[in-house]
Amino acid sequence: MQILQGKKIVLGITGGIAAYKTPELVRRLKDHGADVRVVMTAAAQAFITPLTLQAVSANAVSDSLLDTQAELAMGHIELAKWADFVLIAPATADSIARISCGMANDLLTTICLATSAPIAIAPAMNQQMWHAQITQENINKLISRKVEVFGPGSGAQACGDVGLGRMLDVDELVALTCDFFQPTTKVIQTDLSGQTWVITAGPTREAIDPVRYISNHSSGKMGYAIARAAQLAGAKVKIISGPVNIPTPEGCMKLSVESALQMHQQALKLAKNADVFVACAAVADYRVAEISTQKIKKSADDMQINLVKNPDIVADVAALSSKPFTVGFAAETQNVEHYALDKLKRKNLDMIAANNVALSGQGFNSDDNALTVFSSKTKTDLPLASKRILAEQLVQLISQHYI
Ligand code: C5P
Numbered sequence: 001m002q003i004l005q006g007k008k009i010v011l012g013i014t015g016g017i018a019a020y021k022t023p024e025l026v027r028r029l030k031d032h033g034a035d036v037r038v039v040m041t042a043a044a045q046a047f048i049t050p051l052t053l054q055a056v057s058a059n060a061v062s063d064s065l066l067d068t069q070a071e072l073a074m075g076h077i078e079l080a081k082w083a084d085f086v087l088i089a090p091a092t093a094d095s096i097a098r099i100s101c102g103m104a105n106d107l108l109t110t111i112c113l114a115t116s117a118p119i120a121i122a123p124a125m126n127q128q129m130w131h132a133q134i135t136q137e138n139i140n141k142l143i144s145r146k147v148e149v150f151g152p153g154s155g156a157q158a159c160g161d162v163g164l165g166r167m168l169d170v171d172e173l174v175a176l177t178c179d180f181f182q183p184t185t186k187v188i189q190t191d192l193s194g195q196t197w198v199i200t201a202g203p204t205r206e207a208i209d210p211v212r213y214i215s216n217h218s219s220g221k222m223g224y225a226i227a228r229a230a231q232l233a234g235a236k237v238k239i240i241s242g243p244v245n246i247p248t249p250e251g252c253m254k255l256s257v258e259s260a261l262q263m264h265q266q267a268l269k270l271a272k273n274a275d276v277f278v279a280c281a282a283v284a285d286y287r288v289a290e291i292s293t294q295k296i297k298k299s300a301d302d303m304q305i306n307l308v309k310n311p312d313i314v315a316d317v318a319a320l321s322s323k324p325f326t327v328g329f330a331a332e333t334q335n336v337e338h339y340a341l342d343k344l345k346r347k348n349l350d351m352i353a354a355n356n357v358a359l360s361g362q363g364f365n366s367d368d369n370a371l372t373v374f375s376s377k378t379k380t381d382l383p384l385a386s387k388r389i390l391a392e393q394l395v396q397l398i399s400q401h402y403i
Helices: 017-031 050-057 068-072 076-082 093-101 107-114 127-131 133-144 170-181 221-232 260-271 313-318 336-346 387-401
Strands: 008-013 035-040 085-091 119-123 153-156 162-166 196-201 206-209 212-214 236-241 253-256 276-279 286-288 307-309 325-332 351-356 368-374 379-386
Touching (some): 008 017, 017 035, 035 050, 035 076, 085 093, 093 119, 170 387, 196 221, 206 286, 236 260, 276 313, 325 387, 351 387
Parallel strands (some): 196 276
Antiparallel strands (some): 286 307, 351 368, 368 379
């Protein structure tokens, strides 16, 4: 079952530049089974049109408190009662101020006041506005009233500043919303303080020439979710990451690499002093034998590129004299258990997490996954869940085996 199946979500959009991300947010919430109704402020409509949101949500968009037609259909109180969850994204400094004061002079603030559903806000504003004392007071007031605050993230801002205040990425907002409906309170009971975890994540890129490469569809989501879970449980976490488009979890150190050889070099260096090594990266099995220094020109109708085998990173880590507790992944399309157990043994791993990437809605690039985790003596099924939750369960499982 999808995590948000049947959940009724009111998405409130206020007037910030991050509003341009909301059609994708609506689409992704719907992908997880949610029914989404959009409420826009007047300022939001300066950034994105109600027609776009209506098209992606497949529901009428509400924008006015005093619209007689709208009140005939689904009025503000009905919308407030309909909601299982109110998510305001982006939430501007102004909307946060008005909601924290209990104002009700537009549809969105009125719904916030009239609903008994949980409310989450995804702040989005300039870093100076975010750090302003009054904004922080407003946020604290909302937190004390049990409003969830998703983010904000840090990074380059539309105005050119760099710092805290960016709206979280759509992926993260969806994951946090899913977590809200599928809370796994304190899955990780173990305290990992004092431990160092090294995690490889994402794809590798094997250059062909200065402009082309061979790679795969790995998003890095699973590896980053494991990093986040281990960090939350107290571990010092280092991610060796191929090129990905997702943010680094707070508190984790990230080493960016491109090729399998670079990942191999960093992994062997860091694994020596690690307690746990998790190989989640989708490492290219082969690299180009001779990378052309110039762009290869189009000429003949066919061409051959010679490939040579890449080193097996996780197997080399598992062969270290100071071997950390080593966990591998096995993404298979058939005979999952057979191949996973073979890899566990052949690569001298302590544990292997296997998933069937042929099943739709899980694995590569998806937000969800299901794993079967093997050690030499145990088999544990971790059923379909968001990668965040799955990662917490996996970290708990690893910590139980690694004593
Ligand atoms: O052999 P296969 O690629 O299916 O094994 C998958 C596991 O091995 C994953 O944990 C992956 O990160 C790791 N691996 C690696 N170096 C490679 C190939 C795979 O660390 N060159």
